[in-house]
Amino acid sequence: MNDKQGTLIVISGFSGAGKGTLIKKLVEDHDNYALSVSMTTRDPRPGEVDGVHYHFSKDEDFERLIEEGGLIEYAGYCGHYYGTPKAFVEEKLAEGKDVILEIEIQGAQKVRRQFPQAVLLFVMPPSGEELYRRLTSRGTETDEVIRKRMWRAIDESEGMDTYDYIVVNDDLDTCVQEVNSIVRAAHMRPAQNRELVDQIRKDLKDILKNG
């Protein structure tokens, strides 16, 4: 068991920016990360597994969890609820894991208020054309849904100031390295090292007293 709390990492980005692929690689390549599985009321896409990609739920079950205070945050996105279950995040942070939340911008803002030490990253595609290409090549969404997601991206681009860093997902390996460097740097912030600082202060006082 690690004696240091992990860091909460929020990863947002336009739908189609490649957050999913980025996070998958980050978690596969580095064992300090734990990925939070969100709850949603949208239908599973082909290939999505309940409990792995999302906890898929009915509206009433989602609303019950809201009332019980079981979610760190939740938001409406394109007509559905999405939220972060609290228990997993608290448990993993206590184990010293860096917990990744892949959430949209309203949720990110709520996390920022509750966890001022969280690191907020926004993943950008290299260009608007590339985002459109990625959204259409996925082949899982209707034209109408794709258009909704593009309008949503335009809206979200107004809220960039909430975030600490913007990373461009052009080359995946480069992007993974960049995110990992940011998280490692976050571990070096004073608030993350209070115990070390306290210990050194105590050691120095002991030396002075005994010397």
Ligand code: 5GP
């Ligand atoms: P998708 O339907 O493409 O899986 O996700 C749609 C959007 O919902 C994405 O921007 C994703 O980051 C966001 N999202 C997924 N889980 C959560 C969550 O737990 N809370 C919030 N606020 N947004 C989420």
